[in-house]
Amino acid sequence: MARRVSLKDVATAAGVSPTTASRVLSGVDRNVAPELAERVQAATVELGYRVNAAARALRxxxxxxxxxxxxxxxxxxxxxxxxxxxxxxxxxxxxxxxxxxxxxxxxxxxxxxxxxxxxxxxxxxxxxxxxxxxxxxxxxxxxxxxxxxxxxxxxxxxxxxxLDNAAGIRLLVEHLREGGRERIVLVDAEPRSSASRERAEAFREVAGLGCTVLQMPTFSMHSGTEAARILRESADMPDAVICTADVVSLGLLTAFQHAGLRVPQDIALATFDGTALSGVTSPGLTTLDSVVxxxxxxxxxxxxxxxxxxxxxxxxxxxxxxxxx
Amino acid sequence: MARRVSLKDVATAAGVSPTTASRVLSGVDRNVAPELAERVQAATVELGYRVNAAARALRxxxxxxxxxxxxxxxxxxxxxxxxxxxxxxxxxxxxxxxxxxxxxxxxxxxxxxxxxxxxxxxxxxxxxxxxxxxxxxxxxxxxxxxxxxxxxxxxxxxxxxxLDNAAGIRLLVEHLREGGRERIVLVDAEPRSSASRERAEAFREVAGLGCTVLQMPTFSMHSGTEAARILRESADMPDAVICTADVVSLGLLTAFQHAGLRVPQDIALATFDGTALSGVTSPGLTTLDSVVxxxxxxxxxxxxxxxxxxxxxxxxxxxxxxxxx
DNA sequence: CTGAAAGCGCTTACAG
DNA sequence: CTGAAAGCGCTTACAG
Known part of the structure; x- marks a missing residue:
């Protein structure tokens, strides 16, 4: 790669001023004689000219x-x-x-x-x-x-x-209760982000006794499988889980299924992001609709x-x- | 946001030339009197100066x-x-x-x-x-x-x-055969990429009768669940599957497990990318080690x-x- | 140790 | 319709 071709090179090759060349290439000022415009275009292709992003942005x-x-x-x-x-x-x-x-x-x-x-x-x-x-x-x-x-x-x-995270939590808890679920666990990341905090707070307000928050280090499939292990080893299994990230739900789901648990018969699972992922698992995951x-x-x-x-x-x-x- | 603060503003505020200010801030030329350097630093903070990326790159x-x-x-x-x-x-x-x-x-x-x-x-x-x-x-x-x-x-x-894709396919097929698997299916994306082509070609060469290639539109979990459906509906289920993307393997795995199939007892599954994903499913997935x-x-x-x-x-x-x- | 000056490669207001 | 000139904001070779 030799020295990069500049607008000046194009102008010289086309026999016009840099001003005219710029007018043709930036497409801003259409008042250029067709013949000159053509020569500029030809020179551009010939020399393989590409505008310099830094110069353009500076100007x-x-x-x-x-x-x-x-x-x-x-x-x-x-x-x-x-x-x-x-x-x-x-x-x-x-x-x-x-x-x-x-x-x-x-x-x-x-x-x-x-x-x-x-x-x-x-x-x-x-x-x-x-x-x-x-x-x-x-x-x-x-x-x-x-x-x-x-x-x-x-x-x-x-x-x-x-997203209004608190409202999301309230909606999901309500939906699960309507389905007769009473012992709901919220699986979220550690409450470092504003979103996790808002969700934990809303959940503690709306969920009653027997509802707990399980906080995993990160949003990952691994967190999901880990959460599944923790839940299955705990004294009293919940009858519903809300996962606040689709990728965590996925880990939970495969781990539950691997362990022979049926979703939703044995345990209900709701997720939060509404990514494409939530629609392609078996079974499909109830979720907040995507607000992306x-x-x-x-x-x-x-x-x-x-x-x-x-x-x-x-x-x-x-x-x-x-x-x- | 008013006009952005420039190096010249900093220099003026510090009572030095732009040259000196630049020398202090770019950290290139350490030969600046400590007192001047200090004044430049102070002015930088005071004015909230940030270098202009375009000007810097152009120069x-x-x-x-x-x-x-x-x-x-x-x-x-x-x-x-x-x-x-x-x-x-x-x-x-x-x-x-x-x-x-x-x-x-x-x-x-x-x-x-x-x-x-x-x-x-x-x-x-x-x-x-x-x-x-x-x-x-x-x-x-x-x-x-x-x-x-x-x-x-x-x-x-x-x-x-x-990656040497052909070699990867040969290694996985060999590994599955050593485990007694004979009816192997390769699940890949449509052969648009060089990688998919190389894999399909290698697989057709090394795999014998009863080994087929199933090509899905894209690399996605959905492709995995779809592939699982197709395989289960086909006349003769394979005894092993190689998926060329971890995310596809994941879809396959959840769909198999949802259908009550046991991995690896009923069907073996090998994957290709070696991302973290392949290590956190239940069961963990045999894969080519990551070459990222x-x-x-x-x-x-x-x-x-x-x-x-x-x-x-x-x-x-x-x-x-x-x-x- | 310090600064005036040149120049990176563009675009556009201005003059013709 | 066209071009000479200025200037965007930096850095550095050069002179002192």
Whole structure:
């Protein structure tokens, strides 16, 4: 790869000024003689010219790129979030660049501090830890356009778009009770995120005696199989489980089935994210319907300035076989 | 957000030249009087200065960022690939920006054409389609540093780092035969990628009568449950299945267990990627050991110029309970 | 040890 | 319709 071809090279080859070449290629100013335009196009192809992103961004003061910072792209919920942003932005020639904080406050801090090195117009972030994530996000928000998605960090002055987790818990508990389930366990991650905290609090309020919260280290299939083991070894098995991440539900389900437990006959299982995963297991999993598209839409409106306030999305239950009455 | 604070603002506030301010902040030239350095640091904090990525990249002609273009971050195999690149690059102050082509040649083409708009030093790509992906990748390779990872596109002149898929198939078939399995089915995606083709070809060569290939549209849990349904409805059930993606294996496993089939007693199951997923199911899945780290290491060496040729990684079998003899 | 000046590669207001 | 010139915000070779 020799020195990269610049716009000047193209202009020289086409026998026009860089101004004219730029006008042709950026497609902004259509007032160029057709013949010149053609020569510029030809030279572009001939030389294999590609615009320099840094120069363009420096001049335009905008990049068309948005950063999305999530705890784990391996979590299907966040994978679907990424995919939805891609779809929405692709359609208008913009793009999302994804950063995985690996569920680590330290990694998140490092990557946010490093955000200067990436050209983005805004940063969308799902904070790892309600308190621990706050300083780095607040610092970033002082100089960048920041929107909190799915979760919030304590006291950060940036709009937030997320699910009403407490309402979600109340809806699922209600649904399970209507099916006659009384001994419900909530399986969640350790309450580091705002979302986990809100759910645990709501669950403790609404669930009565015999309802407990089981907190696993992370959202993973492994947490699901571990939770299944713990539940089966406990003195009194619950008659229903709510898992707050589809990937955890999956681990629970395979472990239950491996142990010969029938879902929903022996134990009901409800999940939370509503990713595609929840619909393709056997049996299908009752879940809160996915709000990924609402989150994406509202957060992009904030980025684009057509919306100024955050949004708390109200959940709905999507009933499938796993909680069959 | 008012006008962004520039280096010049910091310099003015600190009463030094932009040259000196730059020397302090870029940390390159330590020959600055301690007192001046201190004033610059103070002004930086005071004003909330953050370097402009575009200006820096334009001047330095390098960004420290690498693009990784994968078919689906929702696939745990690619999620682990992303995570591994992040780990390796983070350690040296560089970063990976991830692009999801959504298993679509059209989306891949669009995003590669759009790569000009993102500042990256190199592009690592796992092509969606052996033939269909070739033109866009070849065009990109003419102007960018490109490395093909995990898969290749036909006739593209860019180094490739990937698993020896044929060898992997041969090893797994051999392992299953040693356990007395004779009627083996290979469950793979439609042979659009180079990897799927290599596997199908190797399987047809090594597997005998009664061994068939079942090709599903995509790598997903849903493909796994569908495959299970198809196999159970077929006239003669196999006694072993090789799934070429862990996420497909997972779908198969839950569907088998839901149907009351025991793994491995009734049917053996081997998988391919060796992601964390394969180790946390019940039973654990026999798999090829993960080669993600080898792929990451070699591909980064190529990017950094300490390696010039591609690499075909030789697989190893990791035996777990799902193929128990 | 410090700073004035050049230049990375674009785009666009301005003059013609 | 076209082009010369300015300037986006940095970094560094050069001169002092």
């Amino acid at each position: 335009l003061q905008t990049t068309g790129s948005i950063a999305l910072v999530v705890p784990s792209v391996a979590n299907p919920y966040y994978a679907e979030l990424v995919a939805s942003y891609s779809r929405h932005l692709d359609a208008e020639g913009r793009r999302v660049v994804t950063f995985d904080t690996n569920d680590s406050v330290e990694s998140e801090r490092r990557q946010l501090a490093d955000m200067d090195r990436v050209m983005v117009d805004a940063v969308l972030i799902a904070p790892v830890d309600h308190e621990g994530s706050a300083p780095a996000i607040a610092a970033l928000a002082a100089t960048h356009a920041v929107v909190q998605v799915d979760r919030i960090a304590a006291g950060v002055d940036a709009p937030a778009v997320r 598209d609402e989150i994406v839409r509202a957060s992009l409106e904030i980025v684009d300035g057509t919306r100024t306030t955050g949004l708390l999305v109200t959940p709905r239950v999507l009933v499938r076989e796993s909680t069959g009455h | 330095l002609q390098t960004t420290g960022s690498i693009a990784l273009v994968v078919p689906s971050v929702a696939n745990p195999y690619y999620a682990e690939l992303v995570a591994s690149y992040s780990r390796h690059l983070d350690a040296e102050g560089r970063r990976v920006v991830t692009f999801d082509t959504n298993d679509s040649v059209e989306s891949e083409r669009r995003q590669l054409a759009d790569m000009d708009r993102v500042m990256v030093d190199a592009v690592l790509i796992a092509p969606v389609d052996h033939e269909g992906s070739a033109p866009a990748i070849a065009a990109l390779a003419a102007t960018h540093a490109v490395v093909q990872v995990d898969r290749i596109a036909a006739g593209v002149d860019a180094p490739a780092v990937r 780290d080898e792929i990451v290491r070699a591909s980064l060496e190529i990017v950094d110029g300490t390696r010039t040729t591609g690499l075909l990684v030789t697989p190893r079998v990791l035996v777990r309970e799902s193929t128990g003899h």
